Amino acid sequence: MLEITNLIKRYGQDEPVLKGLDLAVEGDSVVAIVGASGAGKSTLLRCINRLVEPTSGSIRLNGTEIINLRQRELRRVRRKIGMVFQGFNLIDRLTVMENVLAGRLGYVSLFQAVTRRFPAEDIERAFVLMERVGIAHYANKRADELSGGERQRVGVVRALMQEPEVLLADEPTASLDPRTSEQIMMLLQSLASELSLPVLINIHNVAQARSYTDRIVGLRHGTMIFDGTPGEFEKEALDAIYGGIESPEDATTTPETGTEERETDHDRT
């Protein structure tokens, strides 16, 4: 379980970007974090893995306080926090398998890492996960030979190789076409439930947030102003979060479209 209490983040002397957030996320819950540009969504995710240093508050992952951990303990806890990125963050010249195994770097010795001698169980786990997301046949291909959707599947498997206790996804579908985006959202949703893994997804596409998550958290200027189910996320919440301006994605994609796609594509993911 991830428990965030009174989280404040201030960059320099500026006005705080996160103004005392409270959020608790249980295993296998998929939470969308929505909000206008600059609302603090990325800062929130980055505070959780301490890529950004929180100013104050508490972030506990299955009982371990993350704030104030020193380097060594922080490295250990970071292994438990998987991250999926908008731009995939793969190493292009390496193969899919090599990229996937990078998820184990926090667990193996420097010698094993440098000589690429990963334990057999790591390689086996890599194949199981790659099979699961449909990229096992690309294991020996270079990462830059894959499509965007395939590259994001590599990113997801790399994160899962860490055996994470929480998965953070920062705009994981923003670089993908609508259909591929929905497949990735569906995949994250199914993996959360299969692995009992809480997943937090920063997302601009409100329709996809509604269709593929269990809970939506809305931020405005660093304050949580909505926390509810997709069914409760109606015009009033949208107006409060986006100041009455309909988000562009919501105008072009309806939640119903998402539902149809989900049924059609069910077997693929």
Ligand SMILES: Nc1ncnc2c1ncn2[C@@H]1O[C@H](COP(=O)(O)OP(=O)(O)OP(=O)(O)O)[C@@H](O)[C@H]1O
């Ligand atoms: N390293 C930084 N130094 C100073 N200010 C920052 C830094 N990173 C982010 N900010 C500011 O913090 C605020 C929140 O940024 P953040 O990236 O968390 O928002 P966001 O909701 O993720 O936006 P977007 O949807 O555009 O990615 C913005 O005003 C931004 O300019």
